[in-house]
Amino acid sequence: MSLEVFVAETFGTMILLLLGCGVVANVALAKTKGNNGGFLMVNFGWGLAVFAGVFVAALSGAHLNFAVTVGLWVNGDVESFASGVDKNFGNALGYLAAQMIGSILGAVVAWLAYKQHFDDEPDPANKLGVFSTGPAIRSYGWNLVTEIIGTFVLVFVIIAFGSTPNGLGPLAVALLVVGIGASLGGPTGYAINPNRDLGPRIAHAILPIKGKGGSDWGYAWVPVAGPIIGGILAGLVVQLVEFPALPA
Template sequence: MTSFMAEVIGTMLLILLGDGVVANCVLGKTKGNNSGLMVIATGWAIAVAVPAFIFGSFSGAHFNPALTIALAAIGKFPGSQVLPYIIAQFIGAIIGATLVYLMYLPHWDATDDADAKLAVFCTGPAIRNKATNFVSEVIGTFVLVFGILGLGLQKTADGVGTLYVGLLILVIGVSLGGTTGYAINPARDLGPRIAHALLPIPKKRDSDWEYSWIPVLGPIVGGLLAAIIFKGLF
């Protein structure tokens, strides 16, 4: 298992399970229809933790360009590996989103709300304001990266640190996810957004490219700020 393949498959699983829980909650005639934020936030937390448990020893389980870039910026990850990791993460994200499309194939036709179909794949703001939406993504990703770095300082039994990261994702979702849907990961948002644009989803809307830069640049800025401040403190 190479680190590249670990990032591809790990990110694929993350998106399959993460976008999958959204599909289960928002698409028509599913068993989980209208389950709400707690189900989505819990699903996403576990969606991050499961592949991290599997692939952490192979690649470090980044699955997130913002984390990869942040770690490289403070010397905790080789700069030469940043681009291969990001490519792997986007490949995995697009594959994962495509599998969600196939998993819920009959339910796209059973859903009239085109916004809900888009929400399966990517994030969008509750109140559209580019400045505040950007700040939300910066803050959410700051907490993610600062939290991961901080948890990494703690001495824990094998696997416990990964469990803590899952809980970190959960609290970000329930505490900070109400504004933009907490992308906190450029690959998680842009990869599935590309899949939404390309897949033959019935009665879909546009992929909201006007907004798409916010869940890409916001997380990168937030991750870099967290890493730089963390390094200065510790």
């Protein structure tokens, strides 16, 4: 992986997490102008965060999500991670490193943007919710199933987008993320991306956030394992579907 590809993936993921964590902060934290804006506002905010991040990371193929990387990796119909980026273990680790660095940086910048609101927010759970996902009903097995299903849909359809004629570009993925959030996001907050949850959770743990409480590490494995499993399943299963040929 070239330095240019690594930097593109890092900054694309940073923009994704900055805007994604930012919309949650706007809805959840005290005294913001978007306070209590609702879950649909969060869905659209994350969708638009993906839209922006994909454009920034165009050179890397804009994975922005290790579940996407592993889905492409196991898919025999996809020849490379991106133009000029071979599918191999070293490049997969490069994507993971870029995504983790970008996700931590994005979460830190989102905290800086809302610093005073974090200070004024009395509920530690609202502060943690800006950085990481959590279940509405805590049941690790079923929470894992939800994350697997949501990520399966994400990766399956993303690969389908690359195999079918469409002119929507990044907007297609953005709308897909909004749809997954609206339809499948209720049980767990739809991480559907191990980096989206783990990187910001690390940021929450290390940042000097006033009255932040714990980082809920007991749940942290679910939004990592679920998306990776879902991404692998999608990358394998999508090969069973025959898509129309792209125009020459």
